[in-house]
Amino acid sequence: MTTPTARMLLRRRSLLAGALSLGAALTTLGTGAGRAWATDGPLVSGCEAWGARAPKSPVKVLATGAQKIIVHHTATDNVTDYGQDHAFALARAMQTYQMDKEGWIDTGQHFTISRGAFVTEGRHGSLAALDSGTRIVESAHCTGQNTVAIGIENEGTYIAEEPRPEQYAVLVDLCVRICRQYGIRPYQIYGHRDFNNTECPGDRLYARLPQLRADVAARIGGDPAAPVWPVLATGETGERVRALQYLLVQRGATITPDGAFGPATEGAVRAFQKQIEAGIDGVAGKQTWNQLCAPVAQGAAGAAVTAVQSRLTDLGFATTADGVFGPGTAALVTAFQGSRGLPGDGVVDARTWSRLIA
Ligand SMILES: [Zn+2]
Structure with a gap:
């Protein structure tokens, strides 16, 4: 997520947890159904499927493709409800939080992967833009990158815990699909902390990114090594x-x-x-x-x-x-x-x- 400080992260986490409790009370509890698959990538449930509210104002669709993928964690609880109902409740809770508390026009990220490995569309139009391969929906997941990067939220907190294998497998599938559609090379898969002052996506998920790039490269080809940068400070010349x-x-x-x-x-x-x-x-x-x-x-x-x-x-x-x-x-x-x-x-x-x- 975008919140840069731990304090704000905790605030968000508790609010989101509160919203989720409310959501759970109002909806049927998870069915325990397995993840949904499609041969060319994971099945993504669109905004209509999970009952999204309309955006406050029209989302901006840019006539330029995506250049990179940024991986996040939601900094919410590592729940054990792996059902689709829970994934949909999460999508609604995040949208409610981001629209009502953050004041955004719609969900911030493009896609969300639940702990049960269900994928939901975030901001309206993200799925259609992905299918086009030539457009990106302007988003609100990473300051400085919202017009060029696809944001994927992974449900959970991965500071000390690993993502579930099923969740990680779908993350690989989704990245493969996004890279193929936009012509993104595997080294252009990043974590939120590569751009902003945040712990997102957590030490454990961040440590998985070299593997994620390699797993994507194994499917679509290309060099998975992330760019390496020098550190330049006062006193340096040249x-x-x-x-x-x-x-x-x-x-x-x-x-x-x-x-x-x-x-x-x-x-x-x-x-x-x-x-x-x-x-x-x-x-x-x-x-x-x-x-x-x-x-x-x-x-x-x-x-x-x-x-x-x-x-x-x-x-x-x-x-x-x-x-x-x-x-x-x-x-x-x-x-x-x-x-x-x-x-x-x-x-x-x-x-x-x-x-x-x-
Ligand atoms: Zn983030």
């Missing part, structure tokens, strides 16, 4: 710092990319971290890079492109840092990708970014 500074300028910072990590750069990092609800420490680490390094490709222009070009030059692929991503830059990116054993598509995605910054 071309990596300059790239960081260009990326911060792209996001509105008014600093001079001089390759020296001084007080102004630290201030810009802190301001960006606040904006994206990352941990605020003034150090450029995983959350900062994951949020800064949006994909760029031919046709793009701006300081992020200058960052790409300055790094290419520094790494032996000389070009003019003019901030315009033309065919020449694309050819150099492709050559750089080949030199690093990456698929040479000329697109600077998270993996290519991480190799440029490393």
Whole structure:
């Protein structure tokens, strides 16, 4: 979930638990039925099936596909009711909480997997967008990523406990389906804490993500290794710092990319971290890079492109840092990708970014 602090998490947890108790009192208790399967992915019960309320205002459907998947836990109890009725009650309780307490227009996430391995649609339109493969519903599950990432909530609290094997198996299936539909590569599966200051999805579920990427890659191919980022802090100098500074300028910072990590750069990092609800420490680490390094490709222009070009030059692929991503830059990116054993598509995605910054 999105709540960044433990205090708020606990508050949410108790409220959600309260709503669930109410839900359980009002609905027939779980049937104990097994999970529903489909050969090309898990069966997803749409908003109508579980009795969703209408959104407060129309959901926004963006004509761009999803770039990544973000895994969450609901931070609710690890219930032992594995029935479909419970999964539907959970979906209603979460929607009620998020609309009435958070003030959102609808459920925050795109999909929810219950402890009993039933999958429900979250925000209206998520399933139709998934089926299209070319659209994403703007969501509210991860600050800074809600227009580009599919959010999957896993019922339970996975700080000290593992998800149930049945639940994990359906998570793999759902990720496979989402990756196939949108052309997402397995390394683009993340945990909420990779972007925001939160414990979500819990230490145990987060520790399962390398396995999740590998299990998805085993089904659809591709490299499952997550991007690795350097840690840059005050006192550091060099071309990596300059790239960081260009990326911060792209996001509105008014600093001079001089390759020296001084007080102004630290201030810009802190301001960006606040904006994206990352941990605020003034150090450029995983959350900062994951949020800064949006994909760029031919046709793009701006300081992020200058960052790409300055790094290419520094790494032996000389070009003019003019901030315009033309065919020449694309050819150099492709050559750089080949030199690093990456698929040479000329697109600077998270993996290519991480190799440029490393
Ligand atoms: Zn989360």
